[in-house]
Amino acid sequence: MNVLFALSALLAASTTVVAQQEIVGGVEAAVGQHLYVSGFRSTETGASTCGSSLIAPNVVLTAAHCIGRGRKFVSIGSHYKSGTNDGERIKVKRFIKHPKYNAGTTSYDFAILILEQPSKFPPVQVSFDTVAPGTPTILRGWGRTSSGGASSQLLLEVGVDSISNEKCAKLLTGYTVNEAMLCAGGKLGEDSCQGDSGGPLTVESNGSVKLVGVVS
Known part of the structure; x- marks a missing residue:
């Protein structure tokens, strides 16, 4: 399965989206190193059912289709899908979908969440640079580890390469x-899956981490 991402341009008119719909074929992410990775959940102690990313002290980026279904808390800086063992939970006070979001085509499938108070964790840098085909990227999340399988209780990650839109269109019939849109994935057994929606797609090099997309 490939995955569709919305390039995080903070509701700018010229944003870009990447591929669509768990971290399949991934490994456990390093504890305490990706504190901007956030879970979107209905209650403070409940399970995160969508991913998200802290992009400013009180602003979180997620997928537009994740808004609703009672989700109103963001768990930031936690290694776990649920509970309060680490990190912090902050309530969302405002939900803003991209004005061009189209649920039918999943175009511009991203939204920003304004938090009631600023987070103590460092936000991730948002990149607006073009991502060339073949660029190594990383997905992180707590989604299912196989299609229809169980969700991961620990933060997982998997490396995927960006691909051209032409190739993506052939794969995503x-x-x-x-x-x-921007696509990434295409490698058998390694991808995002259900439950990873809203989570980050990053480009990482020499200690630099840049957010380039959101799982859709």
């Missing part, structure tokens, strides 16, 4: 792939 039946999905809309347009100029507002």
Whole structure:
């Protein structure tokens, strides 16, 4: 399964989206190193059912289709899908979907969440640079570890390469792939899956971490 991402341009008119819909074929992420990775959940102690990323002290980026279904808390800086063992939980006071979000085509599938108070954790840097095909990227999340399987209780990660929209359109038969989208994945057994929606796609090099997309 490939995954569709919305490039995080903070509701800018010219944002871009990447591939669509658990971290399959991944490994446990290093504890305490990816504190911007956040879980979107209905209650403070409940399980995160979508991913998200802290991009400013009181601003979180997620997928637009994750908004609703009672989700109103963000768990930031936690290694775990549920509970309060680490990190912090902050309530969302405002939900803002991209004005061009289209649920039918999943274009511009991202939104920002304004938190009631600033987080104590460092946000991730958002990149607006073009991601060339073949660029190594990393997905992180707590989604299912196989299609229809159980969700991971620990933060997982998997490396995937970006691919051209032309190749993506051939792989994602039946999905809309347009100029507002960027794809990554395409490697058998390694990808995101259900439950990873809203989570980050990053480009990392020499200690630099840049957020380039959101799992859709």
